[in-house]
Amino acid sequence: MREAQKMLPTLPFRKVAILGAGNGGRALAASLRMQGQPVTLWNRNWNHLQELRATGKIQLTGALEGVAEDIETTDNISVAVRDADLVMLVTTADAHRLVIEAAAPFLAADACIFLQPGRTGGAFEIRKVLNVLLPGHRIDICESQSLIFACRATSACEVRVIGIKECVPVAALPYSRTSEIVPRLRCLMPGMREAESLLHTSFENIGAIFHPAIVLFNAAAIERGEQFFFYQDISPLVSDFLLELDQERIKLGRCYGINLKSIFEWIVAAYPESSGDTLRERFRGNPAYHDITSPTQLHSRLLTEDLPTGLVPMVAFGELVGLEMPLMRSLVNIGSSLLKRDFWAEGRNLQSMDLQGLNVQDIIRAAS
Amino acid sequence: MREAQKMLPTLPFRKVAILGAGNGGRALAASLRMQGQPVTLWNRNWNHLQELRATGKIQLTGALEGVAEDIETTDNISVAVRDADLVMLVTTADAHRLVIEAAAPFLAADACIFLQPGRTGGAFEIRKVLNVLLPGHRIDICESQSLIFACRATSACEVRVIGIKECVPVAALPYSRTSEIVPRLRCLMPGMREAESLLHTSFENIGAIFHPAIVLFNAAAIERGEQFFFYQDISPLVSDFLLELDQERIKLGRCYGINLKSIFEWIVAAYPESSGDTLRERFRGNPAYHDITSPTQLHSRLLTEDLPTGLVPMVAFGELVGLEMPLMRSLVNIGSSLLKRDFWAEGRNLQSMDLQGLNVQDIIRAAS
Structure with a gap:
C-alpha cells in the first residue's frame, strides 16, 4: 500500500x-x-x-x-x-x-x-x-x-x-x-x-441491435450445439435484417432530436481496421471479431441482457412518442417465448424508468 | 382413350x-x-x-x-x-x-x-x-x-x-x-x-405453425448452406415455441366456436406410427419425417406460402374478434423483413377475403 x-x-x-x-x-x-x-x-x-x-x-x-x-x-x-x-x-x-x-x-x-x-x-x-x-x-x-x-x-x-x-x-x-x-x-x-445527452449513451446501444437478432436466426443451430463464428459467419439476409432493425433505432433517435450513427457508421468508426462496403463485409473483415464464437446455449446474455435492457427500453421510448417498432417488438416477443420469460415485464419499461406520463420534451430536458 | x-x-x-x-x-x-x-x-x-x-x-x-x-x-x-x-x-x-x-x-x-x-x-x-x-x-x-x-x-x-x-x-x-x-x-x-365448417379446413393449417418458425430459427444456418433434417433436428426450445405459437391458433378456433386439435394431438392422429410423449419426440420418431431435409434457401414456400396464406389470414381472423396474436404477428414481421416483402399486404387479409365489416357470427354462419 x-x-x-x-x-x-x-x-x-x-x-x-x-x-x-x-x-x-x-x-x-x-x-x-x-x-x-x-x-x-x-x-x-x-x-x-x-x-x-x-x-x-x-x-x-x-x-x-x-x-x-x-x-x-x-x-x-x-x-x-x-x-x-x-x-x-x-x-x-x-x-x-x-x-x-x-x-x-x-x-x-x-x-x-x-x-x-x-x-x-x-x-x-x-x-x-x-x-x-x-x-x-x-x-x-x-x-x-x-x-x-x-x-x-x-x-x-x-x-x-x-x-x-x-x-x-x-x-x-x-x-x-x-x-x-x-x-x-x-x-x-x-x-x-x-x-451530449443521456439519450445518446442510451440509444447508442449497438449490442442490442446485433445480439438478439443474430441469436434468434441461429437459435436452432445453437441449441443443436453447432459452433459458428458469431459475427464472421453472418449471412447476407441476416446482415440486411440488422440494417433494417437499426432503422427503428435511428428513427427513435430522430424523435428525440438525436442524430445517431447507424450500425454501419458505428462499425466503421469503432473499428477503422475493418474493411468493406457492406455491414457483412465489415463483420467478416474485422480482426476484433475474428475469434468471437457462437454462444453455447440460448440462455446467454445476448438475449437475457440485450432484450430487457436494450430492445425493451428502446420500444418503451418509442411508445412514448408513438413510434412503431415492429421488428424490435417481434424480437422481444419471440425471445420471451423461446426462453419462457416475459422480458416486457422484466425489462426496463416506462414505469421502471419512472418516465410514465412524461412527454418527449420533459425527457430531452432531463437527459441533456 | x-x-x-x-x-x-x-x-x-x-x-x-x-x-x-x-x-x-x-x-x-x-x-x-x-x-x-x-x-x-x-x-x-x-x-x-x-x-x-x-x-x-x-x-x-x-x-x-x-x-x-x-x-x-x-x-x-x-x-x-x-x-x-x-x-x-x-x-x-x-x-x-x-x-x-x-x-x-x-x-x-x-x-x-x-x-x-x-x-x-x-x-x-x-x-x-x-x-x-x-x-x-x-x-x-x-x-x-x-x-x-x-x-x-x-x-x-x-x-x-x-x-x-x-x-x-x-x-x-x-x-x-x-x-x-x-x-x-x-x-x-x-x-x-x-x-364441419370452412373454418375447420382453414384453421387446421398445421404447416403454418411448423414451417415459418422452424425456418426463422434456422435462417442463418440455411443461408450458410448447412444441411439439417427439418423435423428430426428440431431443438427442445424451438419445439416448445411451436406449442406456444399453436396456442394462438387454438384460441382462435375457440373464438369461432371450433375445437381444434393441437399440433401434438394432430401429429398423434396423423402419424400413429410415430412415438413419444412430447412434440419433439414425435418429430424425431416419425418415419414420415425421416428424410425431409432443410430448404436450401430462405426464399422457399415454407415462408413465401405459409406466411401469406397461413399466419397472415389467421391474424386477420383473430383481429376480427380482438384476439392478440403476438407470436404469429412477430413471425410475419420478421419474415417480411428478412425476405424484403410485405406479407401483410400480399397475404390474405380481411379485405382480400371479403370479410371486412363482418362480425364473428356472420362468418360462422357463412362457413358452416
Missing part, C-alpha cells in the same frame, strides 16, 4: 467499489489499482473470486501491461460499497437493479454510481430505485455508452486487454452533473468523454 | 383440370386418369412439362401403383379449364389468386373450383376474386384441409406415393354446397370427408 498512499493526494476518489468480477470488472480493478486507487472488487459468486482472493493480484497483458496488487475482494456488498465514493457497476445490465437494491443501504452519502456501461435507460432505472430506497438522498448516477476496455480473462488472475477505447461517451442524471463527474472519471479512465 | 370412354357413364366429372404440376398435381392427375377420368394437367412453366408431354404417362409407385396414360398437358390455362367441371388448384396457395384470375374467363358455367389444399381462407379469397371477375355466376368453390397424398416425384414422369390420407376434411363456400360436392369428390378420392 506504500505507493498508493504516496499518490493519495492526487487520486480522484477515496475508494472505488467495482461490482462484478467478470472480464471488465477485473480489468478495471487492475487498471485503477495500478494507478494507486484503493479498489474493492465484489462478486456475488464467491467461487468466482477464490483464486483472486488468495493473491489479491491481477495481471494485465496486451494493450495494458502490469501487475496490480492489493485488490480487496469480497462477496459482501456492504463491505464493497461502504465508504466508496465511486461505485462502478460492471455486471450485465439486467442485474443493475438487483445489485443497487442490495447496495443501497450501505452507500456513502457522496457516492457516485457509474454504470459501465448503462445499456439503454440504465441511469433512469437506477434513479428510480434510489429515489424509492433512499428518498431525499442526491446520489450521483452516470452511465457510459460502452465498457472502456475490450478484454478477455485468460485465467482467474490474468486479463488480456485487447483494446482501450479512446472515446466513450458518459452522461449523468441529472445531466447537469455530467461536467463535474466526467473530469474526475477521466483522471483514471482518460477515454471517457462528456456525452 | 377407349377404356376411359367405356367408363364414362359412371365418372363423376366430365373433365378435370389440374392446375399445378408439382408432386401433388402429378400424383392426382395419374390417380384420376387411372380411374378413367379425362384429365388435363396445366403448369405455367412449360419446361416443367416437357418430358411428360412426350409420353403423356405418369407412373405411380408406393401406396398406389400403376401407369396413367393419355394425360393431356398444357401451359395454356384456357385449354386446361375449358369445359372442365372440376378445376383443382394444386399450386402453392400464394398462387391461388393469380391462377384463378387467369382461368376465370374460360371457366365452364358448371365448374367447381377445388383448392387442394386451401390453406387458411383460400375459399374466401377465391370467392372474392370470382365475384369481381364473374359477377352473377355461382361457381362452386371448396377447399380441403390438406393434400390427399403424401408424395414425392422421383423423376419427371414418376411419383412415389408415400401415403394416402384417409380422412381429409373438405368444405364448400357457401357451406350448404358441401353435402353435394364432397360425395362427387369421394368417387375419385375416397379419403375426402365433409368438414
Whole structure:
C-alpha cells in the first residue's frame, strides 16, 4: 500500500467499489489499482473470486501491461460499497437493479454510481430505485455508452486487454452533473468523454441491435450445439435484417432530436481496421471479431441482457412518442417465448424508468 | 382413350383440370386418369412439362401403383379449364389468386373450383376474386384441409406415393354446397370427408405453425448452406415455441366456436406410427419425417406460402374478434423483413377475403 498512499493526494476518489468480477470488472480493478486507487472488487459468486482472493493480484497483458496488487475482494456488498465514493457497476445490465437494491443501504452519502456501461435507460432505472430506497438522498448516477476496455480473462488472475477505447461517451442524471463527474472519471479512465445527452449513451446501444437478432436466426443451430463464428459467419439476409432493425433505432433517435450513427457508421468508426462496403463485409473483415464464437446455449446474455435492457427500453421510448417498432417488438416477443420469460415485464419499461406520463420534451430536458 | 370412354357413364366429372404440376398435381392427375377420368394437367412453366408431354404417362409407385396414360398437358390455362367441371388448384396457395384470375374467363358455367389444399381462407379469397371477375355466376368453390397424398416425384414422369390420407376434411363456400360436392369428390378420392365448417379446413393449417418458425430459427444456418433434417433436428426450445405459437391458433378456433386439435394431438392422429410423449419426440420418431431435409434457401414456400396464406389470414381472423396474436404477428414481421416483402399486404387479409365489416357470427354462419 506504500505507493498508493504516496499518490493519495492526487487520486480522484477515496475508494472505488467495482461490482462484478467478470472480464471488465477485473480489468478495471487492475487498471485503477495500478494507478494507486484503493479498489474493492465484489462478486456475488464467491467461487468466482477464490483464486483472486488468495493473491489479491491481477495481471494485465496486451494493450495494458502490469501487475496490480492489493485488490480487496469480497462477496459482501456492504463491505464493497461502504465508504466508496465511486461505485462502478460492471455486471450485465439486467442485474443493475438487483445489485443497487442490495447496495443501497450501505452507500456513502457522496457516492457516485457509474454504470459501465448503462445499456439503454440504465441511469433512469437506477434513479428510480434510489429515489424509492433512499428518498431525499442526491446520489450521483452516470452511465457510459460502452465498457472502456475490450478484454478477455485468460485465467482467474490474468486479463488480456485487447483494446482501450479512446472515446466513450458518459452522461449523468441529472445531466447537469455530467461536467463535474466526467473530469474526475477521466483522471483514471482518460477515454471517457462528456456525452451530449443521456439519450445518446442510451440509444447508442449497438449490442442490442446485433445480439438478439443474430441469436434468434441461429437459435436452432445453437441449441443443436453447432459452433459458428458469431459475427464472421453472418449471412447476407441476416446482415440486411440488422440494417433494417437499426432503422427503428435511428428513427427513435430522430424523435428525440438525436442524430445517431447507424450500425454501419458505428462499425466503421469503432473499428477503422475493418474493411468493406457492406455491414457483412465489415463483420467478416474485422480482426476484433475474428475469434468471437457462437454462444453455447440460448440462455446467454445476448438475449437475457440485450432484450430487457436494450430492445425493451428502446420500444418503451418509442411508445412514448408513438413510434412503431415492429421488428424490435417481434424480437422481444419471440425471445420471451423461446426462453419462457416475459422480458416486457422484466425489462426496463416506462414505469421502471419512472418516465410514465412524461412527454418527449420533459425527457430531452432531463437527459441533456 | 377407349377404356376411359367405356367408363364414362359412371365418372363423376366430365373433365378435370389440374392446375399445378408439382408432386401433388402429378400424383392426382395419374390417380384420376387411372380411374378413367379425362384429365388435363396445366403448369405455367412449360419446361416443367416437357418430358411428360412426350409420353403423356405418369407412373405411380408406393401406396398406389400403376401407369396413367393419355394425360393431356398444357401451359395454356384456357385449354386446361375449358369445359372442365372440376378445376383443382394444386399450386402453392400464394398462387391461388393469380391462377384463378387467369382461368376465370374460360371457366365452364358448371365448374367447381377445388383448392387442394386451401390453406387458411383460400375459399374466401377465391370467392372474392370470382365475384369481381364473374359477377352473377355461382361457381362452386371448396377447399380441403390438406393434400390427399403424401408424395414425392422421383423423376419427371414418376411419383412415389408415400401415403394416402384417409380422412381429409373438405368444405364448400357457401357451406350448404358441401353435402353435394364432397360425395362427387369421394368417387375419385375416397379419403375426402365433409368438414364441419370452412373454418375447420382453414384453421387446421398445421404447416403454418411448423414451417415459418422452424425456418426463422434456422435462417442463418440455411443461408450458410448447412444441411439439417427439418423435423428430426428440431431443438427442445424451438419445439416448445411451436406449442406456444399453436396456442394462438387454438384460441382462435375457440373464438369461432371450433375445437381444434393441437399440433401434438394432430401429429398423434396423423402419424400413429410415430412415438413419444412430447412434440419433439414425435418429430424425431416419425418415419414420415425421416428424410425431409432443410430448404436450401430462405426464399422457399415454407415462408413465401405459409406466411401469406397461413399466419397472415389467421391474424386477420383473430383481429376480427380482438384476439392478440403476438407470436404469429412477430413471425410475419420478421419474415417480411428478412425476405424484403410485405406479407401483410400480399397475404390474405380481411379485405382480400371479403370479410371486412363482418362480425364473428356472420362468418360462422357463412362457413358452416
